[in-house]
Amino acid sequence: MSLADLQALSPLLAIACASLVLLMIAAFLQSHTAVVLLTLAGNAVALALIPPAAQLSPHPVGALLMIDRYALLYMALIFAACGVVTILSFDYLEKYQLKRDEYYILLLLATMGSAVLVASTHFITFFLGLELLTVSLYVMIAYVFRKEHSLEGALKYLILAGASSAFLLFGAPWNSPAWPRASRRKQAIVRCSSWQEPR
Numbered sequence: 001m002s003l004a005d006l007q008a009l010s011p012l013l014a015i016a017c018a019s020l021v022l023l024m025i026a027a028f029l030q031s032h033t034a035v036v037l038l039t040l041a042g043n044a045v046a047l048a049l050i051p052p053a054a055q056l057s058p059h060p061v062g063a064l065l066m067i068d069r070y071a072l073l074y075m076a077l078i079f080a081a082c083g084v085v086t087i088l089s090f091d092y093l094e095k096y097q098l099k100r101d102e103y104y105i106l107l108l109l110a111t112m113g114s115a116v117l118v119a120s121t122h123f124i125t126f127f128l129g130l131e132l133l134t135v136s137l138y139v140m141i142a143y144v145f146r147k148e149h150s151l152e153g154a155l156k157y158l159i160l161a162g163a164s165s166a167f168l169l170f171g172a173p174w175n176s177p178a179w180p181r182a183s184r185r186k187q188a189i190v191r192c193s194s195w196q197e198p199r
Contacts, residue, residue, distance in 0.1 A: 018042025026101035
């Protein structure tokens with residue numbers, strides 16, 4: 001990986017490093033205010049690194065990611081939305097007697113998954129970004145576990161997302177040119193659908 005790749009990926013790396021720093025701090029420092037400030041600082045650093053990454057756009061990172069202006073625009077919107085959610089979550093979580101640090105780690109991981117989604121050019125990165133987003137959202141929905149609706153919503157989302165991921169994975173080979181048997185099936189289906197009975 002070259003320095004240009006690191007510069008293009010710097011917003012994603014900033015969010016990943018912020019989540020790791022929060023993970024380490026949550027083990028030693030039990031301060032809700034400090035965790036919120038660090039989450040906001042991580043988002044601010046990621047937003048500040050978008051203009052340097054835009055200087056290289058469009059920049060492919062291997063065959064998996066494409067850092068172009070559209071991806072950076074949506075990354076900026078995602079990082080800004082994460083900052084707004086962080087501010088709104090501060091007062092909300094103060095009402096409940098539970099550990100609040102892990103919530104912001106999950107929020108940063110969901111943000112990173114969303115940012116990977118908007119820059120993905122390969123099915124692998126698309127699926128990994130989607131799973132990173134959805135698995136974090138499962139836990140965030142059920143985070144206030146004393147509320148019955150939180151657990152019910154998380155369970156329903158888990159079932160729905162698991163079923164949709166299975167459909168996505170099993171349906172992907174039908175569109176893959178590297179799967180010859182699937183392509184032959186598609187051709188057979190097209191021939192059958194276009195066949196008409198003679199009059």
